[in-house]
Amino acid sequence: xxxxxxxxxxxxxxxxxxxxxxxxxxxxxxxxxxxxxxxxxxxxxxxxxxxxxxxxxxxxxxxxxxxxxxxxxxxxxxxxxxxxxxxxxxxxxxxxxxxxxxxxxxxxxxxxxxxxxxxxxxxxxxxxxxxxxxxxxxxxxxxxxxxxxxxxxxxxxxxxxxxxxxxxxxxxxxxxxxxxxxxxxxxxxxxxxxxxxxxxxxxxxxxxxxxxxxxxxxxxxxxxxxxxxxxxxxxxxxxxxxxxxxxxxxxxxxxxxxxxxxxxxxxxxxxxxxxxxxxxxxxxxxxxxx
DNA sequence: TCCCAGGCTGCTT
DNA sequence: AAGCAGCATGGG
Numbered sequence: 244x245x246x247x248x249x250x251x252x253x254x255x256x257x258x259x260x261x262x263x264x265x266x267x268x269x270x271x272x273x274x275x276x277x278x279x280x281x282x283x284x285x286x287x288x289x290x291x292x293x294x295x296x297x298x299x300x301x302x303x304x305x306x307x308x309x310x311x312x313x314x315x316x317x318x319x320x321x322x323x324x325x326x327x328x329x330x331x332x333x334x335x336x337x338x339x340x341x342x343x344x345x346x347x348x349x350x351x352x353x354x355x356x357x358x359x360x361x362x363x364x365x366x367x368x369x370x371x372x373x374x375x376x377x378x379x380x381x382x383x384x385x386x387x388x389x390x391x392x393x394x395x396x397x398x399x400x401x402x403x404x405x406x407x408x409x410x411x412x413x414x415x416x417x418x419x420x421x422x423x424x425x426x427x428x429x430x431x432x433x434x435x436x437x438x439x440x441x442x443x444x445x446x447x448x449x450x451x452x453x454x455x456x457x458x459x460x461x462x463x464x465x466x467x468x469x470x471x472x473x474x475x476x477x478x479x480x481x482x483x484x485x486x487x488x489x490x491x492x493x494x495x496x497x498x499x500x501x502x503x504x505x506x507x508x509x510x511x512x513x514x515x516x517x518x519x520x521x522x523x524x525x526x527x528x529x530x531x532x533x
Numbered sequence: 534t535c536c537c538a539g540g541c542t543g544c545t546t
Numbered sequence: 547a548a549g550c551a552g553c554a555t556g557g558g
Contacts (some may be wrong), residue, residue, distance in 0.1 A: 265539060266539090357539075357540095358540095358541095360538095360539055360540080361538090361539080361540035361541060362537085362538055362539090362540050362541085362553085362554090362555095363538055363539080363540090363554095363555080363556085364537085364538045364539090364556075364557065365538085365539070366556090366557080367538080367555075367556060367557080368538095368539080370556090371555095410554085413554080413555065413556085414554080414555095415553075415554030415555055416541090416552085416553040416554050416555095417540090417541090417553090417554080418554090420541075420542095454541090454542090455540085455541065455542090456541080457540060457541050457542085458540090458541095459539070459540060459541090460539085460540070460541085463539070476539070477539095478538095478539035478540080479537085479538070479539070479540090480538095480539065481539080496548090520539075524539085
């Protein structure tokens with residue numbers, strides 16, 4: 244089995260923070276780097292010295308799929324410079340983790356994983372999605388001596404899986420949601436590929452038609468899967484941050500909150516969201532419980 | 534034992 | 547329209 248290497252020069256790219264920041268759930272950190280599956284290929288990544296080194300198990304014609312996934316061509320300093328300068332909380336989050344990036348994941352996998360995510364901790368989402376891959380995905384070529392790896396099962400495959408089989412993957416009450424969404428897509432009711440050509444609001448409206456998909460999950464898919472940079476998923480962590488920093492001692496209606504997000508964070512609000520999320524969840528939390 | 538987790542749905546007011 | 551119980555499962 245051939246092992247194929249590549250090397251990318253990067254600036255302002257914090258690979259561990261990006262792969263571990265709760266936007267993708269398939270990456271595992273080991274002594275030799277971060278191992279995961281991108282578009283049906285086993286990959287290991289290692290960062291250092293202004294470079295990201297990549298290793299795969301099978302030769303590919305080019306590396307565009309990985310550059311696209313890692314969003315290597317995004318001009319991060321330009322995005323960070325456009326954040327509101329008078330926002331102390333956001334600026335602190337940026338200073339704490341200046342190379343945090345957004346990935347561009349495959350939309351179906353992203354959608355399925357976030358349907359599994361509701362009211363779950365990130366570690367558990369990782370476990371659930373790993374079970375789905377192992378059980379219903381296809382085995383992938385890996386270098387000798389490596390753990391087996393599996394593709395993430397497509398919606399056609401999951402549409403044929405019984406609810407109890409999904410529950411055995413620890414999906415709990417999310418099982419009928421994932422099954423329902425997979426069946427709808429398999430039946431041609433909804434075309435994920437078409438969403439990329441729509442506006443943010445139009446694409447969100449399409450996602451909201453799927454079972455188990457509300458505002459939060461829709462915005463995650465729009466941000467992490469389709470690359471709409473203004474999508475701003477509001478989960479419990481972000482809600483905590485927004486209340487604390489922007490609405491102390493005030494109740495906020497969802498409509499007012501959305502208006503605030505749009506006007507305050509601007510057209511790249513999704514990046515601001517990821518910085519606030521990571522700061523709240525990892526950095527502030529670690530400081531508080533140390 | 535209790536509270537919470539990258540929520541959504543459907544039923545009550 | 548807004549509030550809220552219920553939904554599985556596991557971590558701290």
